[in-house]
Amino acid sequence: MRYDMNLYDGPFDCFRNGSKDIELRLNDEKRSRIRPGDRIFFHRLSNAYDVVKCIVSDIRRYADFRQLYEKEDLFRCGYGEDDHPSYEDMYEYYPKEEIERYGVLAIEVKVTDEPYLVDGHVHLEHGPLTEEYVMSFIAEAQKKGLDEIDILDHSHRFQEFRSCYDHLRRYPQQEEWLSRPSKFADTLEDYDSLIRKVKQRDLPFRVRFGLEVCYTEDTEEILRDILKDRKYDFLTGSVHSVGDILYDMSFSEELLKQEYSKDEVYRLYYERLISCVRSSLFTRIGHPDQIKVTVSDPAFDLSQYYEKLAEALIENGVIAENNSGCHWRYGLNDIGNSDELLQVFREHHVKMIAASDAHDPKDAGSFIAEATKRIGR
Numbered sequence: 001m002r003y004d005m006n007l008y009d010g011p012f013d014c015f016r017n018g019s020k021d022i023e024l025r026l027n028d029e030k031r032s033r034i035r036p037g038d039r040i041f042f043h044r045l046s047n048a049y050d051v052v053k054c055i056v057s058d059i060r061r062y063a064d065f066r067q068l069y070e071k072e073d074l075f076r077c078g079y080g081e082d083d084h085p086s087y088e089d090m091y092e093y094y095p096k097e098e099i100e101r102y103g104v105l106a107i108e109v110k111v112t113d114e115p116y117l118v119d120g121h122v123h124l125e126h127g128p129l130t131e132e133y134v135m136s137f138i139a140e141a142q143k144k145g146l147d148e149i150d151i152l153d154h155s156h157r158f159q160e161f162r163s164c165y166d167h168l169r170r171y172p173q174q175e176e177w178l179s180r181p182s183k184f185a186d187t188l189e190d191y192d193s194l195i196r197k198v199k200q201r202d203l204p205f206r207v208r209f210g211l212e213v214c215y216t217e218d219t220e221e222i223l224r225d226i227l228k229d230r231k232y233d234f235l236t237g238s239v240h241s242v243g244d245i246l247y248d249m250s251f252s253e254e255l256l257k258q259e260y261s262k263d264e265v266y267r268l269y270y271e272r273l274i275s276c277v278r279s280s281l282f283t284r285i286g287h288p289d290q291i292k293v294t295v296s297d298p299a300f301d302l303s304q305y306y307e308k309l310a311e312a313l314i315e316n317g318v319i320a321e322n323n324s325g326c327h328w329r330y331g332l333n334d335i336g337n338s339d340e341l342l343q344v345f346r347e348h349h350v351k352m353i354a355a356s357d358a359h360d361p362k363d364a365g366s367f368i369a370e371a372t373k374r375i376g377r
């Protein structure tokens, strides 16, 4: 079995640096089921995608923390040389009544150095909103050894967002694209009902649901209105257009050339991306240097935009994707963001998540191990 637990930075870092290998918990209903050989994934409370993966090697039960503190090696429980351990320290985390009621556990673990593999960006777009279709993505992700997939669909699948795309219709190529039967074919209620059904299943795997929302400054308030009462596990804001032109279509290069210079394209793209982060609508930002799939090598140095973007991400607590789609879908060398952008994100301690942009079950988890490695820790 797999158990996910959150930890404050202090104990989390102790697990990671090897100074702690015993976790103290209440022996409540859920934790009383933990057995040697089970896996525990400790998530850093301030960054859920920073994870230490452990295997339970032993589990010892006590009536209360007083007894536990007498028997256990408290250094291995996370105390340092200068600490003065007291079982009363645990009252900060658990009320006395609960300790008396359930008893407590010393969970001894073996810390592994395996990375937590999450694909943060998987689309149902090419199939129906059914449980069976979702399960086919989960099966593939499990086959590839992933620990989590995050499912999202584009806002242009859902009727509610129709008016957010009106500005694109002035170009016939885009009007044709927006008139395809798959566009605005479902409602958010259809999607929410699917999410409820999948969440009722007892899955041995973490699956999260969100949306990938196309952002522009002019549609920000409509988006705010549509999204205000909706609860998803995450919301990814993505910039897919420069001015009124989509940049990742077969016709994009020609349309962009008619309206803008290369440098203008980059300036408009990054300014929109930064507004997207600052809008406070989203918990994540999709593929932050994706413009490179159509227009490459602007004549000016992008580092100022990278810095501004990193600062906006930190200020707004938004996670940035490292999306491998530009590599395996568009044939670029980068497995996700450029080295320079990743470096700026690391310097600013931007939270990052690996993502594939899979649109079909067989592609879930594509280049996730590589994209995860490039994020670094």
Ligand SMILES: [Zn+2]
Residues within 6 Å of the ligand: 212, 238, 240, 286, 287
């Ligand atoms: Zn996208």
Ligand SMILES: [Zn+2]
Residues within 6 Å of the ligand: 121, 123, 212, 357
């Ligand atoms: Zn996508």
